[in-house]
Amino acid sequence: MRVLLSTYGSRGDVEPVVALGVQLQALGVEAVVCAPPDEEFAELLAGAGVPLVPVGQSARALTKSAPPPSSIPERAAELIASQFAVLPAAAQGCDALVATGMIPTVAGALSIAEKLGIRSVSVTFQQLTLPSPHHRPLAYAGRSFPPDVTDNQALWDLDAESNNVLFGEALNGNRASIGLPPVPNVRDYVVGDRPWLASDPVLDPWLEPADLDVVQTGAWILPDERPLPDDLEDFLGAGGPPVFVGFGSMPLHAATDAARVAIEAVRAQGRRVIIRRGWADLGLIDDQDDCFAVGEINQQQLFTRVAAVVHHGGAGTTTTATRAGTPQVVVPQAADQPYWAGRVADLGIGVAHDGPIxxxxxxxxxxxxxxxxxxxxxxxxxxxSVRTDGAAVAARYLVELINGTSDDRRALASDWRS
Structure with missing residues (x-):
């Protein structure tokens, strides 16, 4: 059995897919990942023993370039074209394709599965891209919703229109090139009838609407067994628990000031600081011994050793901090991050900062x-209460779907009860 796992985005879009690949391999399934060619992703996959097929341009370079909203269709067209160029060969001989990441790349990946006649599954790591009467959709940059429209169904209709305007021409042009009919509604094509929601039910509870059958597997967590570096261990042992500050894959164009603000705010609480460089290249502001800078690090272990975690509110970081039992301050920057900040505040496990700066x-x-x-x-x-076996649950369920031994969620429900 062979499965292609397709993703495009930041580390938060790649690491969960690696976790699923590891669990599929444990079941004897050959798993291959299509992901951006960034060096950190290649190292992550190599360390997990999951083969990588690079697709598209560097996700870090794309994120840091901060293209204007007017260029979204052009950038999306390039990403869609890369899916059509790479995935047909990568998906040959596969029994299923699992697609996640940015909507245009998911649409491209699902189109390749459709052309090859193989089973496909669409996955999201947070519910805000799934149409529901219980929440409003995320707005695309440059396409904000009219302030007088407050009905969620009307907003979801506008969301479908935005997806068609931004991605429809490029997607359907590529589909025509391989003999596929046009897709009239890009968003609904990506979501499908039974999307998977790979998030924790406590952090991201799905309220069932009648017209969308969502399969919530739990978050896909890749266990990290790496020890912390000796110099970091020395720092941790030299005083009380510090506060961790990191903004993951967010570029933070005012990064120098962000580091100063964070360090001074933590010092004002009488705490030491660990600051993660991340894609914003945060760094120390002076040579005082109460601060320590780290690069790529085992956050699963580190978060259990700190007093609080200040972060951007990515799904993965929020889940890791919640699982560690460490209080959080979420400074949301974009996309789904205000949602995660709100969930942290609602659960009483931390604070949602008002605004990104x-x-x-x-x-x-x-x-x-x-x-x-x-x-x-x-x-x-x-x-x-946070589950850690979401990737294993998803892997077992996918294998049963491929084998035809399960066409409903009874097996999944059994996994949750066990």
């Missing part, structure tokens, strides 16, 4: 709340 005062106030014993106790309680 913190000041020393605003971040210090947020940290003051996050560092209270009450928030810490709540974070510990919620951590005990």
């Amino acid at each position: 913190p000041t020393v005062e605003s971040l210090s106030v947020a940290l003051e709340t996050a560092l209270t014993p009450e928030t810490g106790a709540r974070a510990t309680t919620v951590a005990a």
Whole structure:
């Protein structure tokens, strides 16, 4: 049995797919990942023993270039074309294709599966891209929703229109080139009738609407067994638990000031700081010994050793911090990050910062709340309810679907009960 796992985006789009690949291999399935050619992704896949087929341009370069909203259709066309160029060969001999990441690349991947006549599954790592009467869709840059439209169904209709305008021409042009009919509704084509939601039910509870059958597997977590570096261990042992600050794959164009603000806010709480460089290239602002800078690191282990985590609100980082039982301050930058900030606040496990640009005062106030014993106790309680086997559940379910032994969610429900 062979499965192609297709993704395009930041580390938060790639690492969960690697986790699924590892679990599929444990079941004897040959798993191959199509992902951006970034060196960090290649190293991640090599370390997990999952083959990589590079597709498209560097995701980091695309993110840091910050193209204007007017160029979205052009950029999307390039990404879609890369899917049609690479995936047909990669998917040969596959029994299924699992697609996640950016909507235009998912649409391209699903089209290749359609052409080859193989089973496909569409996956999202948060529910905001799934039409529902219970929440509004995310707006694309340059295509904000009219302020007088508040009905969620009307907003989802506008979302479908935006997807068609931005991605429809490029997708259907490529589909025509391989003999496929046009897709009238790009968003609905990507979502399908039974999308998978690979997020934790406590952090991201799905409220079932009647017209969409969502399969929530739990978050796909890749276990990280790497030890922390010796110099970081020395820093951790030299004083009380520090506060971790990192913004993952967000470029943060005011990165120098962001580092200063974060470090000064943490110092105002009498705490030491660990700052992660990330795609924003954050760094130290002076040579005082209360700060330590890290690059790629085992966050699963590190987050259990710190007093609080200040981050951007990516799905993966939010899940990791929640699982660690560590209070959070979420400074959301874009896309789904305000949603995750809200979930952290609603659960009482941290603070949602108001807006993407913190000041020393605003971040210090947020940290003051996050560092209270009450928030810490709540974070510990919620951590005990976070599932860690979502990737294994998804792998077993996918194998049963391929084998034809399960065409509903009874097997999945059994996994959740076990």
